[in-house]
Structure formats: C-alpha cells, structure tokens
Amino acid sequence: MTKHGQPTLGAVAAEAGVSLATVSKVLNDRVDVSAGTRARVRRLLDAHGYVPTVHRNARGRWLVSLVLPALDSPYALEILRGVTASPLDVVVCSLSDGAGPTSWTDQVLGSGRAGALVVVPELTDPERTRLAGARTPCVVIDPTGPLDGVLPSVGATNRAGGLAATRHLLDLGHRRIAVIGGPRQVLCSRARIEGYRAALESRGLAVDPDLVRPGDFHHAGGFAQTQALLRLPDPPTAVFAGSDEQALGVVDAARHAGLRVPDDLSVVGFDDLPVARWSSPPLTTVRQPLAEMGRTAAEMLLALLEGEQLARRPVELATSLCVRSSTAPPSDGGVGQVRARVAVA
Amino acid sequence: MTKHGQPTLGAVAAEAGVSLATVSKVLNDRVDVSAGTRARVRRLLDAHGYVPTVHRNARGRWLVSLVLPALDSPYALEILRGVTASPLDVVVCSLSDGAGPTSWTDQVLGSGRAGALVVVPELTDPERTRLAGARTPCVVIDPTGPLDGVLPSVGATNRAGGLAATRHLLDLGHRRIAVIGGPRQVLCSRARIEGYRAALESRGLAVDPDLVRPGDFHHAGGFAQTQALLRLPDPPTAVFAGSDEQALGVVDAARHAGLRVPDDLSVVGFDDLPVARWSSPPLTTVRQPLAEMGRTAAEMLLALLEGEQLARRPVELATSLCVRSSTAPPSDGGVGQVRARVAVA
Incomplete structure (x- = not known):
C-alpha cells in the first residue's frame, strides 16, 4: 500500500x-x-479505488483545484486573476456545477490533485473538518467563518474597511447612514458591520436597528433593501452597501425612486471591482485586494506543497477607501428633502 | 520511443x-x-524532454487547457462559466500571466494536457498554424479572424446582432446613429459593423464615416470615442456601442457632458454581461450566449478527445436583442438639442 x-x-x-x-x-x-x-x-x-496522483504538469508545475462559488460575479474573476498569476496550474471548479450526490470536498480531495484553494459562500463544520483532516493541503480565501487555526486562510481587514467607509460618510456630514451587509452569518459581513457600528459610536451616535440590513452581496439584495430603507419615516441620506454589486442595486433603487446619486443619496460600495469604476457615477468604495488575496493564498499553498510549515493564524490584507463620485455632503434639506422626493416619486 | x-x-x-x-x-x-x-x-x-501525459484525472475526466485573454473582463467569466459546466477538467491560463520567452502555444501544447480551448484577442497566422498542426485537439471560442477550416470554432451571429441593434434604434426614430467597434481587424467587430451598415442601407440611409469608430471593447474606448462623437458639428442621438463595457463608457461620457441616457442619447451594448442589468439605466443590449458558447466548445473538444470527427466549419450561436432602459425615441429637439446641451456642458 x-x-x-x-x-x-x-x-x-x-x-x-x-x-x-x-x-x-x-x-x-x-x-x-x-x-x-x-x-x-x-x-x-x-x-481498488486507485487515485493517480496527477500532482505536476510536464513543466513541474503543481496542479491544484480552485473551488469557487457560482461564477456569476466579477468577485470570482478577481480572485482567479490573482491565483493564475502564481506558479500553480489551477483547475477551476464551481459549486454551481451541480456536484450531485458527491460533496465538493470529496470531489476535490478525490481528484488526485496536489492541493486546493477554497472560496465558498459558507464553509460548514463538516466541510471544514473534512478539509482539515485531509492529507491534501488546503488554503481558504475570504473565509466565511472563524477557522480556529485548523486551516490557513487569507482575508482582508473587513472591520477597518467598514470603519473607513462609515467615517467617510460621517465626515461628509451624514448622520442617517444605513448599512446593508451580506448574508447574516458571513464573517466578512459581520466584520464590516462591526466597523460601521464602531465608527458611529466613536462619534457618540446611536446605531438605529432600522438602518442595519442583511443582504445577499448581489444587485437584487441592494435594490430590495434600499426600497425598504426609502420607505422608512426617516430614511437615510447615505448607504454603506457592503459590496459593489449591492451598491449598484442601491443606485438602481435610488434612480427608480427619483433620487440622484450622490445629490440625494450617497452610496459606498465594498470590493473595488472593475465595475465600480465603470458605474455612473463611479462608485466610492472600499478596496479589498481580491487578486492579491488570490495570489497570496496560492503562494501559501505552494509553500505547503514544498514542505514548508505555515502559521495557522489568518492572514489579513489591508483594505483602503477609494473616493469617487457616488458620495457627497447631504443636500441642504437633508433627510426631509429625501423624504419629500420619495413621497413625490 | x-x-x-x-x-x-x-x-x-x-x-x-x-x-x-x-x-x-x-x-x-x-x-x-x-x-x-x-x-x-x-x-x-x-x-530527454519527457512530457507526462496528464490527460485524465482520478475520475476519468479529461484535463484540458482554457486559454483566456487578460482576466479583466466579465466576458472571460461568462465563457469560463460555460466551460466549467462541461464534463472536462479545465486548467485556466491567462495571456496576461507573462508567458516570457515561451509562446503560449508552446506552453499549452507542451503541458501534456489532452486538449485546449482557446479565446484570444488576436490569433496570429503562426499561432493558428501551430495549433492546427499539433496532435493536441483545439477548439477556438469567438474567433478573431477566419479560421478557413483549419480549426473548429464556436462564435455568435455577430452580423445579425449588429443588424438588430441598429434596426431597434431606427425603429425608435433615430437617424444619426454612431457605432463603436472593437479593434479594427477583429472578426466579430467587423461583422457587427457590417450589420449596422446593412440596417442603415436597407432604410436608404447613407453611412456617415464620422459615425463609425474603432474601439477597444473596454470602458476607456467607449468613453474616448463618445467624447469625440459629441464634439462633432452634428453629433449622434444614439450609439451602438459594440460591447457592454464600451456601452458603460458611452453612458459615463454622456453623464460627463451633461446628457441624460436615454433622454438625450440612446445606447445599445453587445454581450449582455450581468453588468448590463446592473447598470443605471439598465442597458439595452444584444445578447450573445457566451456561457453557451463555452459549453458548446467544451462539448466539441470532448467529442474530438473521444475520437469523433467534427465538421471544420464555424459553429455560430444565435444573438438576440434585449430591450431595457438605455434606449428611447430621440427627444423633440433631436440632434439640435443634443448639440445645445453639449455646447452648454
């Protein structure tokens, strides 16, 4: 054997x-x-259940798996761009491919590949245990929950990003600031909302639970939550949208309500996907270095494959605020004016 | 041996x-x-130059290369989504990885993989000859030039798409319609512009060379060409933008000039990337089924790997017009009003 x-x-x-x-x-x-x-x-x-160990290609490059969520977001493309810039050969698997009765962990671990880079919307406890117990080295990118040192991971400073986004809006003079997060339990979303709360509290402002909303990180979530926010008796003058796709949904909902961005509603995204620059108006957003996260994770996996030991504590790359044209001081009428416009629309 | x-x-x-x-x-x-x-x-x-033939993974799935242009556009993601939905294991290579002294064709053909799916911005004659002469089967997706039967390929009905986009604008009442293509020699761009010309000529309208512009299929190209178009003595009231990214550049340039889309300028994209739906306003665009093109090419490659013969004539999947909110009849003042607004801005 x-x-x-x-x-x-x-x-x-x-x-x-x-x-x-x-x-x-x-x-x-x-x-x-x-x-x-x-x-x-x-x-x-x-x-006999033979698994050929297809670990390296003809040029000696390691062959590894990259497990991505549904390939429906530029977010996945940014990570892929970073990973393919590394000296690894990467087979892309998407969770939306319909794994059938076999779990994706079994598929990845049974493929005979040398290692795996994992980006999944929710890593369940059994999945985490399965990966941690396997001989195939794995690195998690943008982890959705605490990994408690069982797997190495690369993420971003999400709390600092949430803090910077909210401070920017406070500095512009906004006081009614809403936040739309991702799915409730996702680690990066909770950290961004923590940053939002910390920014408000550091200015002595109370957090209004009506202005804190869960989302889905997609256009649809941003659109629906903004429609709900604009129906509040005291609607926000600014929204920290939690992701760029969600920010585009906020802008779209504002347009539907007859509001102008940033004149009537300021919007801050998160990610700095290319689409943030292409949007009209270009989005103010928190940049998380997705491609660099992908490249860093690939380099960590390479180190593991070459027999190095890695610290099991999470690696976090820095986020930074990119100010563009979707944020401005609240208009003179402030909240009242937004309310009036919404009422008319 | x-x-x-x-x-x-x-x-x-x-x-x-x-x-x-x-x-x-x-x-x-x-x-x-x-x-x-x-x-x-x-x-x-x-x-001895040994190349291990890493043709299948542990589950008997063929291992092939997918050669993509720079991973900076959702276009690449759509194709990848289709390819990964096939029963092939796909190693992603990007031309932007910096191939160094070795050409990408040598890299792909020397990797020991079973086959290749190729999407490249310009397939040169030597590259085409090299791929056609190799034992490794290759299928080209969205070919940039005529393949003359040397390689199987999957594209879209670009001419019909250009025709449909331009007819839609004509039917709305536009007469000053500009088109922004891709790089000059690219096959799909030439076909789209052919469709544009055919639509105008079928209504007895002459093609104004000032309104036919090359682009780069990116936001920057759409932005720059629209700025030039709006400086014309007789600017267009509608732009067929050649790609969705370019259409976002047109929308952005219009906004910078103080023009409203679609009130002052109608815009039609091409591709129907997810971002077309997220844009404000959502883009009217010509859908080309990129994911389906990827899946079809993967199925053709699989057939070649299993020993089937394929017809060498290009496969073309149908395009279709998606009417959203970036197109409308020209405003009452028509061209004159656009000119006046541009002069003021």
Missing part, C-alpha cells in the same frame, strides 16, 4: 497478469496496449 | 540504473524514493 492507502501498481499488475510497464502504459493513455488489457487493468484500478 | 517521440520510461530507468517501478514512483511524487535517486531520475526525464 502507498502512503494514500491505495493499492500498489505492482499488486494491480500481478492481479491483471500483466507487467508493471503495461499498467503504467494504461495509466498514461498509451496506444500500444490492447483494448482488452486496457479494459481489464482499468477495471482493477477502479475496483 | 513512444508515439510522442518521447523516451520510454524503461530507457530512463536503465540510464539511471534504477527499476521502472522507481521511475514510476518519482513521476507520482511518492515518498519512498531517496532524494538522490529522485533528483537523478528527474534530471534524466528533463534531459
């Missing part, structure tokens, strides 16, 4: 009544093996 | 003075080989 608990190729060769060289040829898809022999050897390999 | 003109593993084993089983262990990164032996065998494998 090998280190992976697999049959040796010698044992398979003996059982099939062929040479080791023949088994090797079958594994390498060589043509100089008869169809019958090929089928017999493949059957035995399958029966 | 094997079919690939490579050394047999037996010859490498003999030269290294070890058994074939030991060579096999080295190739599989097994730990039960001494460091010295491992290094000697690896050196010999390298010296």
Whole structure:
C-alpha cells in the first residue's frame, strides 16, 4: 500500500497478469496496449479505488483545484486573476456545477490533485473538518467563518474597511447612514458591520436597528433593501452597501425612486471591482485586494506543497477607501428633502 | 520511443540504473524514493524532454487547457462559466500571466494536457498554424479572424446582432446613429459593423464615416470615442456601442457632458454581461450566449478527445436583442438639442 492507502501498481499488475510497464502504459493513455488489457487493468484500478496522483504538469508545475462559488460575479474573476498569476496550474471548479450526490470536498480531495484553494459562500463544520483532516493541503480565501487555526486562510481587514467607509460618510456630514451587509452569518459581513457600528459610536451616535440590513452581496439584495430603507419615516441620506454589486442595486433603487446619486443619496460600495469604476457615477468604495488575496493564498499553498510549515493564524490584507463620485455632503434639506422626493416619486 | 517521440520510461530507468517501478514512483511524487535517486531520475526525464501525459484525472475526466485573454473582463467569466459546466477538467491560463520567452502555444501544447480551448484577442497566422498542426485537439471560442477550416470554432451571429441593434434604434426614430467597434481587424467587430451598415442601407440611409469608430471593447474606448462623437458639428442621438463595457463608457461620457441616457442619447451594448442589468439605466443590449458558447466548445473538444470527427466549419450561436432602459425615441429637439446641451456642458 502507498502512503494514500491505495493499492500498489505492482499488486494491480500481478492481479491483471500483466507487467508493471503495461499498467503504467494504461495509466498514461498509451496506444500500444490492447483494448482488452486496457479494459481489464482499468477495471482493477477502479475496483481498488486507485487515485493517480496527477500532482505536476510536464513543466513541474503543481496542479491544484480552485473551488469557487457560482461564477456569476466579477468577485470570482478577481480572485482567479490573482491565483493564475502564481506558479500553480489551477483547475477551476464551481459549486454551481451541480456536484450531485458527491460533496465538493470529496470531489476535490478525490481528484488526485496536489492541493486546493477554497472560496465558498459558507464553509460548514463538516466541510471544514473534512478539509482539515485531509492529507491534501488546503488554503481558504475570504473565509466565511472563524477557522480556529485548523486551516490557513487569507482575508482582508473587513472591520477597518467598514470603519473607513462609515467615517467617510460621517465626515461628509451624514448622520442617517444605513448599512446593508451580506448574508447574516458571513464573517466578512459581520466584520464590516462591526466597523460601521464602531465608527458611529466613536462619534457618540446611536446605531438605529432600522438602518442595519442583511443582504445577499448581489444587485437584487441592494435594490430590495434600499426600497425598504426609502420607505422608512426617516430614511437615510447615505448607504454603506457592503459590496459593489449591492451598491449598484442601491443606485438602481435610488434612480427608480427619483433620487440622484450622490445629490440625494450617497452610496459606498465594498470590493473595488472593475465595475465600480465603470458605474455612473463611479462608485466610492472600499478596496479589498481580491487578486492579491488570490495570489497570496496560492503562494501559501505552494509553500505547503514544498514542505514548508505555515502559521495557522489568518492572514489579513489591508483594505483602503477609494473616493469617487457616488458620495457627497447631504443636500441642504437633508433627510426631509429625501423624504419629500420619495413621497413625490 | 513512444508515439510522442518521447523516451520510454524503461530507457530512463536503465540510464539511471534504477527499476521502472522507481521511475514510476518519482513521476507520482511518492515518498519512498531517496532524494538522490529522485533528483537523478528527474534530471534524466528533463534531459530527454519527457512530457507526462496528464490527460485524465482520478475520475476519468479529461484535463484540458482554457486559454483566456487578460482576466479583466466579465466576458472571460461568462465563457469560463460555460466551460466549467462541461464534463472536462479545465486548467485556466491567462495571456496576461507573462508567458516570457515561451509562446503560449508552446506552453499549452507542451503541458501534456489532452486538449485546449482557446479565446484570444488576436490569433496570429503562426499561432493558428501551430495549433492546427499539433496532435493536441483545439477548439477556438469567438474567433478573431477566419479560421478557413483549419480549426473548429464556436462564435455568435455577430452580423445579425449588429443588424438588430441598429434596426431597434431606427425603429425608435433615430437617424444619426454612431457605432463603436472593437479593434479594427477583429472578426466579430467587423461583422457587427457590417450589420449596422446593412440596417442603415436597407432604410436608404447613407453611412456617415464620422459615425463609425474603432474601439477597444473596454470602458476607456467607449468613453474616448463618445467624447469625440459629441464634439462633432452634428453629433449622434444614439450609439451602438459594440460591447457592454464600451456601452458603460458611452453612458459615463454622456453623464460627463451633461446628457441624460436615454433622454438625450440612446445606447445599445453587445454581450449582455450581468453588468448590463446592473447598470443605471439598465442597458439595452444584444445578447450573445457566451456561457453557451463555452459549453458548446467544451462539448466539441470532448467529442474530438473521444475520437469523433467534427465538421471544420464555424459553429455560430444565435444573438438576440434585449430591450431595457438605455434606449428611447430621440427627444423633440433631436440632434439640435443634443448639440445645445453639449455646447452648454
């Protein structure tokens, strides 16, 4: 048995009544093996649960998996860009591919690849335990919950980002500031909202629970929550939108309500995706270095593959505020004017 | 020698003075080989130019390359989404990774992978010849030039898309319609502009060369060309922007000039990326089924890998017009009003 608990190729060769060289040829898809022999050897390999260790390509580059959530957001593209800039060969798997009865953890760990980079919207306890217990090294990007040192991870300073976004709005003179987070339990969203609370409290302002909303990190969530916010008796004059996609939903909902951004409503995003610059108006947003997070995680995985030890504490890369054109001081009429416009629209 | 003109593993084993089983262990990164032996065998494998044929993963899925242009556009993400929905394992390579002295064709063909899906901004004649002459099957997605039957390809009905976009603007009453294409020689861009010309000519309208502009398919190109168009003595009342990213640049340039979309300027995109729906206003655009193009190309590559023959003529998937909120009839004042607003801004 090998280190992976697999049959040796010698044992398979003996059982099939062929040479080791023949088994090797079958594994390498060589043509100089008869169809019958090929089928017999493949059957035995399958029966013994043989997993070929396809760890490196022809140029000695490690072959690893990158597990991404649904490929429906530029967020995934930014991370991919960073990962592919590393000296790893990366097979992309999306959770939306419909894994069927096999869990994605089993798929990734059973693929015979050297390691895995994991970006998933919710890492469950069983998934975390499965990854942590596997021999295949894994690094988690933008973790959704505390990893308690069981897996190395790379994230961003989300709390500091939330703090900077909210302070920017406070400095412009806003006092009725709403925040739309991501799904309730997601770590990065909770940290951003913590930063929002800390910014308000440091100025002696109370947090109004009506202005703190969960979202989905997508356009739809930003749109729906903004419609609800604008129906409040005392609507906000600014929204910290939690993600750029959500910020685009806020801008869209404002437009539907007849409000101008930033004149009537200031909006701050989070991520600094390319689309933040393309938006009209270009979005003020908190930049998290997604591509750099991807590259850093890939370098950490490479180090693990080369036998280095890594500290298991989370790595956090710095966020920074990018001020563009979606934020401005509240208009003279302030909240009242927003309310009046909403009432008219 | 094997079919690939490579050394047999037996010859490498003999030269290294070890058994074939030991060579096999080295190739599989097994730990039960001494460091010295491992290094000697690896050196010999390298010296003989050995390319392991890493064609399938542990589950029998083919391992192929996907060559994408710079990963800076949601366009690439859409294609990737379609490709990963196929039963292929896909290693993503980006042309922006800095291939160095080795061309990307050599990298892809020398990786030992089973096949390649290729999306590149410009496929040069030498690259096309190199791919067509290789044993590794390749399928081109959204080809940038005619492939003359040397490689199978999947594209979209770009001419029909350009026709539909321009007819939509004509039907709204526009007569001064500009078009911004992609880089001058790119096939899909030329086809879209052909459709634009055909639509105008079928209504007996002459094509004004001032209104036909090359772009770069990015925000910057749309922005710069729109600024130039708005400086014309007789500016357009509508722009067919050639791509969604370029359309966002047109919208941004209009905003900078104090023009409202669609009231003062109608804008039609091309692609129907998710960002087209998130934009304010949501973009009227020509949908090309990028994900479906990716999936179709993957299925064609799979067929080639399984030994099927494919027709070498280009496959074209249908485009369709999505009417949203960035197009409207020209305002009463028409061109004159646009000119007046531009003069004021």
